[in-house]
Every structure is written in C-alpha cells, then in structure tokens.
Amino acid sequence: VQLVESGGGLVQPGGSLRLSCAASGFTFSRYPMSWYRQAPGKELELVAVIRSAGGSTNYADSVKGRFTISRDNVKNTVILQMNSLKPEDTAVYYCKARIALNDYWGQGTQVTVSS
Numbered sequence: 001v002q003l004v005e006s007g008g009g010l011v012q013p014g015g016s017l018r019l020s021c022a023a024s025g026f027t028f029s030r031y032p033m034s035w036y037r038q039a040p041g042k043e044l045e046l047v048a049v050i051r052s053a054g055g056s057t058n059y060a061d062s063v064k065g066r067f068t069i070s071r072d073n074v075k076n077t078v079i080l081q082m083n084s085l086k087p088e089d090t091a092v093y094y095c096k097a098r099i100a101l102n103d104y105w106g107q108g109t110q111v112t113v114s115s
Contacts, residue, residue, distance in 0.1 A: 021095030
C-alpha cells in the first residue's frame with residue numbers, strides 16, 4: 001500500500017488549495033479514504049472521510065462548508081478541495097486508507113495559511 005500526498009503550500013487567508021492523494025497497492029474503490037491534519041502542538045484531527053460505496057462524506061465541524069472531499073476510482077485518487085482557508089487550517093495534512101482493520105498513511109503535506 002502506498003499513499004502519496006501533494007498540493008500543499010503557502011496560501012493567504014481566504015485562499016484555496018487542492019490536495020491530492022495518489023493511492024496504489026490495493027483495490028482503491030473498495031475502501032473508505034480520509035484526510036487528517038495535525039497542527040503544531042495539537043492532536044491529530046479527522047478532517048473528512050469519503051466512503052467507498054456511494055461515496056458518502058463526513059466533515060469536521062471546523063471545515064464544513066469550506067472543504068470538499070472527493071474520489072476518482074479510475075485514477076485511484078482522493079482529493080481535498082480547501083476554500084476560504086483560515087490561519088487555523090495550518091497543519092500537516094495526511095491521507096489515510098482504512099483496509100480491513102489496518103490503517104495506512106501517507107507522508108503528509110504541509111499547508112500554511114498566512115499573510
């Protein structure tokens with residue numbers, strides 16, 4: 001299993017970023033995918049999850065209405081579109097695959113929201 005995130009960077013408050021997670025080594029379409037984040041000195045936080053069948057989604061209250069998670073089961077990619085970014089969104093963002101009872105993580109991508 002391999003998960004590779006990309007798309008992080010520095011953005012001004014109110015701006016947008018699009019994170020991608022390229023997955024390989026498993027049947028991507030069969031499993032739920034999630035985005036987590038960890039800010040300095042804070043605990044890991046679930047940001048959004050998208051299920052396999054039907055693609056239903058859930059979001060942390062802190063990002064509802066601003067972030068959108070989606071998946072492309074042909075390209076084996078999960079996307080996190082982040083709009084109206086705030087300084088408190090600054091964190092390392094991780095992609096996670098839940099396969100059977102095991103969790104697999106990417107290496108993370110840094111998102112910094114600052115003027």
